[in-house]
Amino acid sequence: xxxxxxxxxxxxxxxxxxxxxxxxxxxxxEQMLRLLDFVLHENGPVDVVWxxxxxxxxxxxxxALPLSxxxxxxxxxxxxxxxxxxxxxxxxxxxxxxxxxxxxxLSLLMMLLNFLLLAYVQPYARYAYHQLRxxxxxxxxxxxxxxxxxxxxxxxxxxxxxxxxxxxxxxxxLFVVYENADGDRSTFTARQGRFVRSSDPNILLLxxxxxxxxxxxxxxxxxxxxxxxxxxxxxxxxxVTAFRGRGGEKREATMDELLTILSQETQATIADYxxxxxxxxxxxxxxxxxxxLPFLAASxxxxxxxxxxxxxxxxxxxxxxxxxxxxxxxxxxxxxxxxLSPYVAMWPLYAVxxxxxxxxxxxxxxxxxxxxLRQLETLIARISHTAGDRLKRLIGKAPA
Numbered sequence: 001x002x003x004x005x006x007x008x009x010x011x012x013x014x015x016x017x018x019x020x021x022x023x024x025x026x027x028x029x030e031q032m033l034r035l036l037d038f039v040l041h042e043n044g045p046v047d048v049v050w051x052x053x054x055x056x057x058x059x060x061x062x063x064a065l066p067l068s069x070x071x072x073x074x075x076x077x078x079x080x081x082x083x084x085x086x087x088x089x090x091x092x093x094x095x096x097x098x099x100x101x102x103x104x105x106l107s108l109l110m111m112l113l114n115f116l117l118l119a120y121v122q123p124y125a126r127y128a129y130h131q132l133r134x135x136x137x138x139x140x141x142x143x144x145x146x147x148x149x150x151x152x153x154x155x156x157x158x159x160x161x162x163x164x165x166x167x168x169x170x171x172x173x174l175f176v177v178y179e180n181a182d183g184d185r186s187t188f189t190a191r192q193g194r195f196v197r198s199s200d201p202n203i204l205l206l207x208x209x210x211x212x213x214x215x216x217x218x219x220x221x222x223x224x225x226x227x228x229x230x231x232x233x234x235x236x237x238x239x240v241t242a243f244r245g246r247g248g249e250k251r252e253a254t255m256d257e258l259l260t261i262l263s264q265e266t267q268a269t270i271a272d273y274x275x276x277x278x279x280x281x282x283x284x285x286x287x288x289x290x291x292x293l294p295f296l297a298a299s300x301x302x303x304x305x306x307x308x309x310x311x312x313x314x315x316x317x318x319x320x321x322x323x324x325x326x327x328x329x330x331x332x333x334x335x336x337x338x339x340l341s342p343y344v345a346m347w348p349l350y351a352v353x354x355x356x357x358x359x360x361x362x363x364x365x366x367x368x369x370x371x372x373l374r375q376l377e378t379l380i381a382r383i384s385h386t387a388g389d390r391l392k393r394l395i396g397k398a399p400a
Contacts, residue, residue: 004094005102011079012103016072016110023064028053031060039136045169048136055129058122065114066289070297070320073103074313077301086302096298096365103294111290118283119255127246154235156180159206170194174208178233185216188231198234206233250279250336258283267338278335281342285327285350292357296320299360323353 035049080086080099089099153159162173176188190211198205208231215224246252250272253261258280267273300316331345 004089004099005105008076008099008102009106012072012076012106014072015075016068016106019071020061020064020068023067024057024060027060027063028056031056038133048132052129052132055125055132058117058125062114062117062122062286065110065117066286066293066324067317067320069107069110069290070293070317072106073294073297074301074316076103077298078303078313081302096361100294100298100361103298104291107290107294111287114290115283115287118286123246123252123254123257126249127252130249130252153206157206157233157235174211176206176208176233183218187214187216188212188233190231196232204235206235207231208233250275253279255280255283274338275336277342278332278346281335281346282328282332285346288350289323289353292354293320295361296357299357299364302364319353319356323349 032049032053035052036046039046039049039052077086077099080089086099090096147161147163150158150160156179158177160175161171164171171193172191174188174190174193176186176190178186178188180186188208188211190208192210193206193208196205196207209229211228211231213226213228213231215226217224253276258276261270261273261276262280265273265276270276296316296319300312303312327346327349331340331342331349334340334345335342
């Protein structure tokens with residue numbers, strides 16, 4: 001690899017990695033607040049939030065990767081143009097077609113990573129995320145006992161917790177009323193306790209520490225009292241239907257499974273055939289989008305050193321966002337509903353995006369000074385300049 005290639009890759013990779021990290025972090029932080037509210041509403045352990053966020057990482061990485069590649073190439077070409085390095089390279093005979101080669105290699109590497117995420121990693125992670133939500137709502141991940149209230153935690157067992165510590169794992173100031181099948185009624189008070197899994201998956205143990213037990217038996221006048229350092233109460237878990245198998249939703253199927261479904265099934269044999277077909281084409285088109293991103297980013301990233309403008313990168317970023325919104329929200333939905341074919345709704349949209357990107361790059365590479373969005377930038381700059389002058393005149397004419 002030539003020194004120029006390594007320099008271009010280093011220039012583009014740093015903003016790419018930073019933007020990918022920041023974008024994924026912001027998306028995860030937004031989702032973390034929702035998950036935290038959901039887990040607290042279900043009275044589940046707080047550590048479940050981190051496990052659920054971990055299963056969402058592949059999804060948010062696939063969302064952030066295209067924008068990160070675009071921003072990395074944009075900032076690389078913008079730096080080269082503003083520092084006059086791009087002019088020096090072109091003066092020595094290095095064309096933009098040569099400069100785009102190492103950045104295309106970087107984009108192809110990100111495209112491979114994106115394909116692995118969409119085709120294989122994301123389906124398993126998405127299924128694990130929904131399974132975790134199901135187990136949390138079913139009460140299989142811990143006690144769903146609110147603080148300060150009497151709650152029936154099992155048949156014949158009532159529990160009240162004064163407070164919790166250690167993110168809800170340690171229970172403080174417990175009061176338990178237990179009644180067995182023989183009619184014996186036991187009342188427990190304990191300073192501390194916690195829920196412990198037993199060897200039997202259908203039984204959960206409530207382990208009490210430093211407490212007192214009072215037993216009232218039918219026919220006996222005086223209750224029995226027992227002080228203890230540790231006592232276990234067996235709680236029968238409710239019967240919960242097993243979580244569904246993976247693949248019940250289109251995004252939980254891998255690419256191999258989608259190919260099998262589309263080759264063996266039809267709209268008459270499977271109700272979600274159109275949804276699976278839309279998901280299959282979306283993953284392919286979303287992956288192929290990385291072939292167009294470097295050309296679009298390079299064309300809008302080049303700026304004039306004497307009159308630097310940020311309009312080009314902003315317009316390019318807006319074009320990428322609009323393209324992805326149309327592809328995911330409109331085209332994929334239309335194909336999933338069966339109203340349009342993917343070859344009518346999805347592939348023409350990708351073809352237009354690719355042709356626009358190549359056309360803008362061709363103008364930038366072959367028509368210096370007129371390529372990319374330079375004419376649109378000039379028009380917007382003139383309009384804003386004229387509007388600013390008129391606003392100053394209106395302010396100057398305004399009475400004091």
